[in-house]
Structure formats: structure tokens, C-alpha cells
Amino acid sequence: xxxxxxxxxxxxxxxxxxxxxxxxxxxxxxxxxxxxxxxxxxxxxxxxxxxxxxxxxxxxxxxxxxxxxxxxxxxxxxxxxxxxxxxxxxxxxxxxxxxxxxxxxxxxxxxxxxxxxxxxxxxxxxxxxxxxxxxxxxxxxxxxxxxxxxxxxxxxxxxxxxxxxxxxxxxxxxxxxxxx
Numbered sequence: 001x002x003x004x005x006x007x008x009x010x011x012x013x014x015x016x017x018x019x020x021x022x023x024x025x026x027x028x029x030x031x032x033x034x035x036x037x038x039x040x041x042x043x044x045x046x047x048x049x050x051x052x053x054x055x056x057x058x059x060x061x062x063x064x065x066x067x068x069x070x071x072x073x074x075x076x077x078x079x080x081x082x083x084x085x086x087x088x089x090x091x092x093x094x095x096x097x098x099x100x101x102x103x104x105x106x107x108x109x110x111x112x113x114x115x116x117x118x119x120x121x122x123x124x125x126x127x128x129x130x131x132x133x134x135x136x137x138x139x140x141x142x143x144x145x146x147x148x149x150x151x152x153x154x155x156x157x158x159x160x161x162x163x164x165x166x167x168x169x170x171x172x173x174x175x176x177x178x179x180x
Contacts, residue, residue: 004073007137007159008084011095012123014105016143016151020095021080023152034081037061041068051115058086076159091137091163093155096172098144099124124174137163140172 009017009024025031038044038056041064045055066088085092097105099120106116139158141151158164 004075004077005091005159006069006073006077006079006087006089008087008089008092009078009080009095010082010085010092011143012097012102012119013082013111014102014109014119015095015097015123016148017080017082017095019148020093020151020155021078023148024078024155027152027156029076029078031078031080034079034084034087037065037079037081037087041065051112051118056083058083062087091159092139093158094138094140095143095151096140096174097123097142099174101144126173138165139163142172 009021011017021031034056035044035054038054038061041061043057043061043064045057047054069088079087079089085094102123103116103120106119111119137158139155141154143151
């Protein structure tokens with residue numbers, strides 16, 4: 001795809017967003033974290049002691065970015081963050097991971113049991129991406145068994161193809177898989 005675009009790189013914590021963002025940065029893409037955007041537009045709250053995270057006023061941020069981003073981007077921008085799919089981006093990549101593997105990844109980060117459980121449940125039910133609008137560029141990728149370079153290559157090909165869906169695209173349904 002030529003010219004600029006804004007791509008949301010989203011997914012539950014622990015699915016590989018930061019790893020993929022760093023690889024995309026190595027390919028010459030500009031990476032902006034959701035937190036830095038929220039901070040820049042004064043939409044970032046104070047640290048919540050219950051989960052040690054900073055809440056983001058997504059409604060306000062969406063509105064401000066919709067104004068600021070009213071013109072086409074001059075260059076590709078990747079917004080890295082687990083809620084970036086809620087921003088006015090041109091396309092979205094959702095990274096997914098099998099809940100049991102995700103749990104192990106989050107335990108290795110020393111997350112609290114509550115935070116791990118909340119994120120694993122979020123991944124299990126598919127989070128808000130279950131309500132996606134597939135008419136916009138949308139790609140779900142399972143990072144469970146794929147190395148980051150394989151995920152990177154798939155994303156780069158998808159970008160080059162103009163965010164078009166392929167016959168390989170599938171919706172990930174962990175609950176359905178567990179029922180099988």
C-alpha cells in the first residue's frame with residue numbers, strides 16, 4: 001500500500017504487540033504507543049492501584065484524534081496498544097493467543113492473579129473484537145505457535161495488499177475450540 005495510513009496493533013496484553021511493533025519499527029514504520037498518544041492529548045489518568053495501570057479516556061482521545069487525523073497520513077503510523085482498535089485508524093491487526101499459553105506469559109510478567117485472570121478471560125471471550133466491522137481492514141492473527149517473524153511477514157503482506165481479506169483469514173474462537 002502506497003502513502004500513509006494508520007494501523008491499530010491491538011490485542012490482549014501478552015499476545016506479542018510490543019514485539020511485533022519493534023519488528024515493524026525495524027521495517028521503517030513509525031510506531032506510536034497508545035499511552036503516549038493518550039498522554040499527548042491529556043487523556044491519560046493516574047495509576048489505578050487495583051491493577052497498576054493508567055486509565056485512558058478513549059472517548060475523548062477518539063474525538064481529538066478524529067480532528068487531528070482528519071487529513072490522510074503522509075506516512076504509515078502503527079498505534080501499539082491493547083485498546084488501539086478503538087481509535088480512528090484505517091486498519092486493525094488483532095493479535096491473539098491461546099488462553100493457557102497467555103496465562104503463562106502473563107505469570108512470567110509477575111502480574112497479579114486478578115490481572116492475569118481478567119486478561120485471560122478477556123482473550124477467551126474475544127474481547128471487543130467480537131463486534132468488529134469487517135468492512136474496514138481487520139486481521140486477527142494467532143501468535144500462540146508462530147514466531148514473531150512469521151507474524152511480521154503476514155502483516156507486511158497484508159499491508160502491501162491494501163488490507164484486503166484473504167481466504168486464509170479466520171476468526172479465532174477459543175471457546176469453540178475448547179468445545180471441540
